[in-house]
Amino acid sequence: MVAAGWVVFGPGPARAHPHVFVDGGVDFQITEDGTLExxxxxxxYDELETLFLLSDLDVTPAAGADFTDSERALVERELGRFAxxxxxxxxxxAKGEPILLAWPRDLTARMVGDRLEVAFYRDLMEPLALEATELHAAFYERTYFFAFSLTDEPRFGEAEDRCxxxxxxFEPSSQTDEMRAALAKLGREETPENSNVGALLADRMVVTCK
Structure with a gap:
């Protein structure tokens, strides 16, 4: 069974830490009255990880083509089983406090060129009114096994014109260069001493709504 985003912990040739490179983004489901739900x-995924993931599922889409209906159903079912x-x-x-999110739901998958793209929703455990409140979002995986990059402009649901x-x-520094050099020496089965090192290397976003 493949677990979305975590299949790479299985056997395979070693690569420098981080092992998987992912770009993407976050869209915010905000109601007309400014509530984030x-x-x-x-x-x-990067091209190499795309090959690993799809090979594990025995899925081989034609070059430059999207999945067939049966391939998509298989990929979405298997990658929707989060570890x-x-x-x-x-x-x-928000206001210095973490926002609790529900388990991922409704994963979808498609091919974008030779890269696998997945998207999924996470509901807030408690909806948040964003008016006069800054929302801080950081895009990372805590052990930096995955290197995430924010590349997509966000959307804001029904509050597109208000948010x-x-x-x-992330901007490298001499300190983070040393940290990344140490991380690069880790094997696939090794984890950093700092269990939340990804937070130090994260792309970040601040959302404001009128």
């Missing part, structure tokens, strides 16, 4: 997360230690990749905070976002890309 859910987020939609998009991942596009118990899934930590989300999107971490939200905006500022994206801050």
């Amino acid at each position: 859910a987020i939609r997360v998009t991942w596009r 118990p230690d899934f930590d989300g990749s999107v971490h939200l905070r 905006s976002a500022t994206i801050t890309k």
Whole structure:
């Protein structure tokens, strides 16, 4: 069984840490009155990880083509089985407090060129009124096994004309260069001493609504 985003912990040749590169983004399901109810997360796996994932499922779409209906059903079913230690990749905070999210739902999959793209929803455990409140979103996996990059402009549901976002890309420094050099020495089965190192290397976003 393949677990979305975590199949790469299986046997295979070693690669430098991080092992998987994903770009994508976050869309915000905001009601007309400015209440955030859910987020939609998009991942596009790097070409090598796409090959690993699809090979494990015995799926081989034609070059440059999307999945057939049967392939899509299989990929969505298997990748929709998230591993118990899934930590989300999107971490939200407001007023200094973490925002609790429900388990992922409604995963969809497609091919974008030679890369696998998946998207899924996560409901807020408690809807959040965003008026006069900054929402902070960080895009990372805590052990930095996955390197996530925010590349997509966010959407804001029914509040498209009232909300905006500022994206801050991770900027390397001498300190983080040393950290990444140490991470690069880790094998596939090794984890960093800092169990939340991904947070230090994250792309971030601040959402504000009028």
